Amino acid sequence: MPTEFTVRGAHTAFQRPERGTVQVTLGFEGPKMQPVYDRVLRDLDSVKKSIQPMHDPDQGPVTWWSTKHVRTWANRPWNQDGKQLPLVHHASVGVEVKFRDFGALSTWVSGHVAGTEGFSLGGVVWALTESNRHDLERAVRTRAVQEAVRRAQEYADALGLGAVTPVAVADAGMLGEGITPIGGGGGAAYMRMAAKDSAGGAELNLSPEDIEVTAEIDARFVAE
Template identity: 75%
Template structure:
């Protein structure tokens, strides 16, 4: 009667990011809606112009960008004594700018953080290009299957049962009836908030450090040894 082995294989790889997408917001508030709205529109126009001179879908440094609609709202804040204050109007718009040159990314963000009053950096998403992401995922899954085969063979060798052969391979969790696949990895872009650092002269400067992309995979496999 054959002996059956059920094992889980895994593998993780790291690769330097190839794209960085800036997530930013332009926003103002004030006692009247019109000047607040007009200030956002004016600053947005200046930011758009700074993006357009860098935009080239194939060669960068900006390969893609987008903005959302301007949001407006109002609220009546309360002071520390529990008194409701006059109405405050708000206007804001979110934008995303994808860079392939990280030096240009840092320069562009630093310029608007210091020169554009309503500009705020929400974060940067570091990622791979689609083709390289798929290639890396394929390589990681292959190594995870190889890891499962190695584990099964080690069990068989410990029992002196000879060579094992595969009878089933699945995403992690799918070999157990009624269980859905586990999240076995993929390209998970890393988001890191911008930080401020001090240079040797004591001045503040923007520090944006791209983090390696982690891609991992897990597989379940069943082997038998005669």
Template identity: 70%
Template structure:
């Protein structure tokens, strides 16, 4: 008689990020639309020029960047007494800049936070390169399978059943009929802490977790 053993295998590792994508916004508001719009356009050209100085797709420090179209809108706010105030006109544009040199990233952000009035840092997304991510994800899946096999054999040994033999393998949560995978994402973007070092923005990104989870079914005995 054989005994069925079902286990979940997992593996995770941590890797320093290789790219940091800055997400920022340039925005202004005022009583008239034209001056607000022109201010955003003017500052956008200054920011784009500062990016172009650093842009090199192969060597960096900036490997890619993008800007959206300038958006405009107006709203009529209310004061604390419930009175509607005159129109306030807004203009804004989003910017994304991918860095491979994190020192240059901190200097670039610090420069514009200090000198560009309408510049707002929305966040930094940390990531691995696609090639490195794929390599680490494949290794994580392999190690997760090995972990499942080791667990199954340990259970079999505890029962004196002898060697186990695999009969099914799936992403976590998919061994049952009609189920969907519940595995964690292979790559989770890390947070970063910002420090002020003598007026210069210093970013300390956390390592990125690369993980895989599998379910496996074995028989023994």
């Protein structure tokens, strides 16, 4: 009767990001809506003019950018004594800019942080290009399966059995009824990424950490 082995294989790889998407907001507030709205439009026009000369989908330094619709609203704030203050009008618009040149990214952000009053940096999303991300995920999954084979064979060797034969491979946590994947949710490979933001001298230094790609799989083997 064959002996069955169920093992988990995992592998992690790290790669430097290739794109950084800056997420910013231009926003102002004041006692009247029209001046606030006009100020946002003026600053948005200035930001657009700073992006357009850098935009080149193939060579960069900016490969893509977009702006959202201007959002307006009003509220009546309260002071510390519980008195309701006059109406305050707000206007804001979001802008996203994808860079392939991270030096240009830092320079562009630092210039607007210093020179644009309503400019607010929401964050930077670091990423790989789609093609390289798929290649890395494929390589990581392959290594995870190889790790599972190695572990299963080590168990078989310890028991004095022969070569193992695979009978099932699945995303981690799915070799059982009612069990759902772990880690990445819907797939065997998932990414973690982080960025270190620090200010240095007169120029903002946005330095991304490596993107971490991890794959975890479960596999079932048998050996005579």
